[in-house]
Amino acid sequence: MVDIPRHKQGAREPGLIPMINVVLLLLVFFLVAGSIEKFEVLHVDLPVAKNGKMLPEGQVVIVLGMQKEILINDEFVSPGDFIATMKEQLKDHKDKIISLRADERLPATFLIAIMNQIKNAGGNNISLTTTPF
Secondary structure (H helix, E strand, C coil): CCCCCCCCCCCCCCCHHHHHHHHHHHHHHHHHHHCCCCCCCCCCCCCEECCCCCCCCCCEEEEECCCCCEEECCEECCHHHHHHHHHHHHCCCCCCEEEEEECCCCCHHHHHHHHHHHHHCCCCEEEECCEEC
16 A cells, blocks of 8 residues: 655634624624614604703603504594594503603694593593604
């Protein structure tokens, strides 16, 4: 038998360039994923207020659009189903904070009617959301 000398290769170290590529790819991914904002179902121009205080985000968010659209927690609700839906939202906790986001061009009479319906459904803690001045 013939013994052929073979060149022995040492252990290869992992390449530094592929590792840097992976780290940069992860960095870009988390930068993009972390900057995604919540999509607004209905755009509302909030009225401006000179004073007020910041409240924690309410557990029930009601959005009233310029064309009298009603959203409760990002779901469209017809005016006829509004009180029943509010009673369902408030059945466990009557003291939930209700954040009311109404468009500044919405008629005040409609806003007052909605606030009265919230009161009739058992809501006690209504917060009207505005834009700081």
